[in-house]
Amino acid sequence: MIVIVLAQIMMIFNVSTLQVSMDAIAGSLSTAATTLGTAIVTYALVVAALILPGARVAQLIGSRRVFRASVGLFGIAMIVMAASFDETMMIVAQVLAGMGAAMLVPTLVVLVADNYQGHQQAKALGWLGAAPAMGIVLAFLLAGTLTGWVGWRAMFGLLALLALALLKFSDKLSAARRPSHVDIDWVGAGLAGVGVVLISLGTSNLASWGTLLARPDAPFAILDISPAPLMVVIGVFLLQAFISWSRRRRSQGADSLVALEVVAGTAERAALLSIFIVSALASAITFLIPLYIQVVQGRGSFETALSVIPFSVASFIAAITVVRLKSYLSPAHIGRYSFLLVTVGLALLGATIRNDWSHSMVIFGMAVAGFGEGALVTLLFNVLVTSSPRELAADVGSVRGVTNNLATAVGTAMATALLIGLLDRSVHFELVHNSSLPDEVTAQVDLDSIAFVSNSRLERALADTSATSEEIAEAVRINTDARLLALKATFFALAGCALLAFFPAGALPGYIRDPAKHGAANIKDEPHSTASSPA
Structure with missing residues (x-):
């Protein structure tokens, strides 16, 4: 299990290192910081495009062989990344990493299905689901520290060494028997x-x-x-x-290309929809909090890493402990309660977020949302895997991977659109009803593309206009108030989205698993005891 979890964390480290070391990498390669964003998008798009055929490749040549090939390719990508001397070489490295990850994501699910059964499989899926949360925290802290002390190349060098170690220990993994015929x-x-x-x-x-x-x-x-x-x-x-x-x-x-049976039932479709919703909400949260820390508070990468710890740690704890609840509560109940936790956490963030991230209620709200998200990640993963035959594990992994990928894009886009839209409306409302800023000053500012910017950046932009110091101070106040209002309203809107998932989650399986029977389903006092009857 350690080998499987470390492979998952390795992929998380790649993207997180690009995010936390953005300025250092851009300076070293003499390129714009936006090029790092292009590299991250390139990696994500390659994974999205190849993950479905990647599952078939795992069936074609065997899960252990694909694991070794994909980890080896990922290791080569990390070597290329560490040796990059321009932006083209960096993009090539991320294309190679994306190709490796596209094969590795579904293969990890196959390896869990092949190497674990019953309650052990549920725990293994919990650890696999918790790995991203743990990986993000470790990656931000370790990459931030190494970038400051040694340089960003050292982190990618360590990832190459990790890939080499995973190749060495991959002999511990059991190789499943391949199907007699696989057609891509x-x-x-x-x-x-x-x-x-x-x-x-x-x-x-x-x-x-x-x-x-x-x-x-x-x-x-x-x-x-x-x-x-x-x-x-x-x-x-x-x-x-x-x-x-x-x-x-x-x-x-x-x-x-994909066995549609993995999402043929009502429970499976409910699980997939819930995965999409919770993944979109998680990506929105992990986008908004760093934005808040860096723009509103003007903090650096290390402080940004610390800011996501309450959410990520709570998510990790819930992901590895929610398996125990399956002996007492049905997946439908756990799913509903977890979405309520996410709703409460997001509402707390919207109600309490100020210009001080260290406020106890803000931290508590992040932890509550993280706990609900982590519980859902493991629960829904378990529902999909246990509802399908072992030979369809690769299909489950690829479908889940595609859903997560799409949800990440949609969640970030939804948060951005809400944030910028609310900010734009708030700023325009203030300018219309505020007599302190004359029209000749606002005419010198591009109001057609309102952006979420820091006060210092706004002051520098207004310094090139005819605005007086008093007018600049008023513009900064408007920006501060509008920015905070947009953040709060966005969190409340996301809380509403989480609440709307309450009833769809009721279509998850209504049975309680008996641990004495190692995963066999038992129907116990469930008013919605059939998976096809949403409550």
């Missing part, structure tokens, strides 16, 4: 891959390119329409075409 559906792979990439790109750029009409930052426009919503629509269309194509292949007796 390349047409389905193309439809799904392009569809997922378009949805991810479109949702990630809704705020900057425009939610409907094209903004100045949009790369192109079609009849003044932003490309972002068009990408989302085309992406959804391609995913629907992929599902239709897969059903057609199955009806003809051919293999589909």
Whole structure:
């Protein structure tokens, strides 16, 4: 299990190191900090495009062989990253890392299914689900420390050594028997891959390119329409075409890229929907909190790492302990209670967040939301894995991976759109009703692209205008108030989204598992005892 968890953490470290060492890497490679964002997006898109065929590759040549190949490829990517001397080499490294991760994500689920059964499997899935939360905290702290003391290349060098160690200890993993025949559906792979990439790109750029009409930052426009919503629509269309194509292949007796049986039942679809919702909410939280720390408080990367600890630690604790509750509560009940915890945590953040992150209620709100999120991660993962035969574990892993990837893009985009939209409305309202700022001053500021910026950056921008010191001070006050209001309203909106997931979570299985029977289902006093009857 240590080998499997460390492989999951290795992937988390790569992206987290890019995030926490952004300024240092940009300076060393003589490139803009935004190029690091391009590298992260490139990695995510490669994973999104290749994760579904990656599951079939695991079945084709065996999970242990794929584990070794993907870890080896990831290790090579880390060596290339550590030796990078320009932005092109960095992008190549992230493409290689994305290819390795796309095969590794579903393979880890297969390895858990092959090496563990019953209650041990549930615990193993809990550790695998908790690994990202633990990895984020460790990555931010370790990468931040190494970047300051030794340099950012040292962290990627350590990841290459970790990959080498995982290769050495991979002999401990049991190799499952491969199916007699595996056919990779390349047409389905193309439809799904392009569809997922378009949805991810479109949702990630809704705020900057425009939610409907094209903004100045949009790369192109079609009849003044932003490309972002068009990408989302085309992406959804391609995913629907992929599902239709897969059903057609199955009806003809051919293999589909993904076994649709893993989401055939009501409980499985409820689990997948819940995974999407909680992953989107988690990505929104982990986007907003660092933004709040860096922009509102002007803190550095190390303080930013500390700020996410309450959420991540609570998520980790819940992920590895929620398995014990399955002997007393049904997945439907645990899912509903967990979504309520996320709702309460987000509402607390919206009600208590101020200009001081260390406020006890803010920390408590993050911990409550993190506990609910961590419980859901393990619970929903368990529902999907235990509802499908062992031979479909790769399909479960790939479907979960694609869902997480899409949810991350949607959650970040949703948080950004809410934040910028509320900030824009608040600033314009203040300017209309505020006589302290004359029209000649506001005319010198670009109000068509309101951004979430720090007070110091705003002061520097206004210093080049005709604004007096009093007018600059008033503009800073407006920015401070509008920024905080937008943050609070965004957290309340996210709390509402979490609450709306309460009833869909009732469609999760209504049974309680008897630990004495090692995972066999028992129906015990459940008013909604069938998975197909949402409560």
